[in-house]
Amino acid sequence: MPFNLLADPWLEVRRLSGKKDYISPCGLTDQFATDPVMALDFPRVDWNAAVSEFLIGLTFLAFPFLKREAGAWAEYFETPPTSAQLQEKWCPFLPSLNLDGEVPLAFQDFDPLEAQLPKPVSSLLIEAPGENTEKNNTDLFVKRGGVTALCQPYAAAALITLQTYAPSGGAGHRTSLRGGGPLTTLIAPLRLGQKMTRLWDKVWANIPYLENHDEKDLAAIQAQIFPWLQPTILSNKGVSISSDGRPLALAFFACPRRIRLVFTEGECSLTGQKGLGSVDKGR
Secondary structure (H helix, E strand, O other): OEEOOOOOOOEEEEEOOOEEEEEEEHHHOOOOOOOOOEOOOOOOOHHHHHHHHHHHHHHHHHOOOOOHHHHHHHHHOOOOHHHHHHHHHHHHHHHHHOOOOOOOOOOOOOOOOOOOOOOHHHHHHHOOHHHHHHHHHOOOOOOOOOOOOOHHHHHHHHHHHHHHHHOOOOOOOOOOOOOOOOOOOOOOOOOOOOOOOHHHHHHHOOOOOOOOOOHHHHHHHHHHHHHOOOOOHHHOOOOOOOOOOOOOOHHOOOOOOOOEEOOOOOOOOEEOOOOEEEEEOOO
């Protein structure tokens, strides 16, 4: 079965008790009253930040509130939806969020990239030196390599992070909507009597409001929200893309980099704008 970003328990989290756990996005509110999920617990801070934004985007797809529906928003903050309710809300988006298997693939290029040369999987990391840096042997402070394989959850986190925070990298390497670096301000509300923000509360506090009803049925316009569902738009052909007429949700799923992960048993290849790498299929 394909590895799915909605269905599979790939999110590495820490609960209130200190217990480390692995959940799917539907598990965000699991054990909310007894041992809630407090934070993502991936081994890199930039992965935690980018995956938090990914969860905010997913939650926005499930609950696209209008501005005047603030009362309904407050009800879900006070009493979060159950895992079953989240699963039901996200069900229409399941086929669009496979990480491997048949195209289309989440956060990956729609078009074939077989002709591209291989790249190491370490190039998924946003601090990885560029091709010219490696060619000129000037990677003095951040060395090339270092990561030779990634499990599927870590590959997903690294891919989402690169697409969300992609730095400038020369011709053909586009900068992310966040301005080229892992810097985003998120609201982290505290409930009365609590000393730490729960992950659900942070996610819920940061979903945007819609101005009108035009985008309310977001499941019906998935091809406008997920760039990987349609042929790649190439900026080198003079095509200009603006926010006019595009759904707000696109800001959470934009793909400035052309990448393809090619999985095999034990290892995987990563096809990119100009290359491949390796990812371990096991946890």
